[in-house]
Amino acid sequence: MPTLRELGEVEAVRRLTATRAETPGVVIGAGDDAAVVRPSPRNDLVATTDAFVEGRHYRPEWIDPEALGARLALANLSDLAAMAAVPRWALIARGVRADHDIDELLAFERGVSRVLSSHDATVVGGNLAAVEGPEWSALTLIGEVESGGAWTRAAARPGDLVAVTGAPGRAGAAVRLLGEIDRAELMREWPGLWEAWSVPPDRIAAASALAATGGVTAAIDLSDGLALDLARVCEASGVGAELESGAVPSDPELTRAAERWGEALKSVASGASDDYELLMAVDPNAREACARAAAERGVPLTFVGRFTDAPGILAWRSERGSREPLLARGYDHFAG
Numbered sequence: 001m002p003t004l005r006e007l008g009e010v011e012a013v014r015r016l017t018a019t020r021a022e023t024p025g026v027v028i029g030a031g032d033d034a035a036v037v038r039p040s041p042r043n044d045l046v047a048t049t050d051a052f053v054e055g056r057h058y059r060p061e062w063i064d065p066e067a068l069g070a071r072l073a074l075a076n077l078s079d080l081a082a083m084a085a086v087p088r089w090a091l092i093a094r095g096v097r098a099d100h101d102i103d104e105l106l107a108f109e110r111g112v113s114r115v116l117s118s119h120d121a122t123v124v125g126g127n128l129a130a131v132e133g134p135e136w137s138a139l140t141l142i143g144e145v146e147s148g149g150a151w152t153r154a155a156a157r158p159g160d161l162v163a164v165t166g167a168p169g170r171a172g173a174a175v176r177l178l179g180e181i182d183r184a185e186l187m188r189e190w191p192g193l194w195e196a197w198s199v200p201p202d203r204i205a206a207a208s209a210l211a212a213t214g215g216v217t218a219a220i221d222l223s224d225g226l227a228l229d230l231a232r233v234c235e236a237s238g239v240g241a242e243l244e245s246g247a248v249p250s251d252p253e254l255t256r257a258a259e260r261w262g263e264a265l266k267s268v269a270s271g272a273s274d275d276y277e278l279l280m281a282v283d284p285n286a287r288e289a290c291a292r293a294a295a296e297r298g299v300p301l302t303f304v305g306r307f308t309d310a311p312g313i314l315a316w317r318s319e320r321g322s323r324e325p326l327l328a329r330g331y332d333h334f335a336g
């Protein structure tokens with residue numbers, strides 16, 4: 001298990017690129033100065049990038065290198081899913097310490113490739129930089145969507161329904177618990193929350209199926225929290241939103257976490273959390289078609305409220321019809 005210092009850059013890169021799969025659309029892959037890829041005719045390219053910083057987004061003792069690579073790929077996929085796009089090509093850049101083991105780099109690469117290859121997407125290039133302090137990994141993902149077909153955050157209309165996949169808040173609850181208990185206890189006592197954080201869902205296929213209904217008017221992926229990401233859609237679209245407090249999806253572990261903290265379930269479900277689920281604005285006439293499309297893909301889809309014509313106003317609505325403000329709290333990368 002040689003380190004990068006022992007192997008040197010040239011051999012390290014050779015070993016990393018040797019594992020990369022060949023897929024259609026790659027004219028020139030890794031090994032030249034840049035990759036050349038060929039998009040499909042009549043498609044738009046969709047590009048996104050995401051970075052994980054050691055000590056900030058994860059701790060090495062929380063997650064092994066292969067799972068970390070997979071998680072980074074899934075976080076990027078989530079941004080493409082939020083645009084109704086499918087992934088094609090990726091670039092990896094990493095800042096790593098010279099004493100880092102090459103086998104761990106290969107494992108990270110395997111994690112990325114495993115996720116991408118399930119969509120016939122592949123890594124076409126990358127870069128390694130030496131760092132002294134915390135390590136970081138950035139993945140740039142390029143995908144495709146039918147020309148003009150990308151979802152945006154900006155087209156939600158008053159009256160559209162607010163729909164979410166999965167049960168948001170669980171990943172954030174796992175990270176919060178890691179401040180209170182160790183990982184072994186988290187994995188034992190809260191396995192569902194741990195999985196929500198460590199293995200984000202892949203919503204690419206569900207997004208394509210939902211897009212095919214024509215009923216989704218706007219979308220975002222939940223990377224910072226339900227309330228904050230909902231506020232982003234509202235701001236971009238010039239609308240407000242009302243969520244039904246009783247409709248927020250949950251599961252027994254999230255309910256138990258809310259009880260542990262003495263907080264309302266709806267606050268924990270809507271707070272800071274990187275669940276990588278989808279939040280969508282859905283035309284009410286397409287409600288059944290969207291429910292069906294999600295169910296066919298095995299993806300839980302819940303209608304949690306509706307968009308309103310009160311720009312920037314977010315509220316909870318109880319079953320009895322009373323309202324209270326919904327605070328757009330979530331993870332702010334700079335406020336911490």
Ligand SMILES: [Mg+2]
Pocket residue numbers: 078079082220221222223
């Ligand atoms: Mg996003």
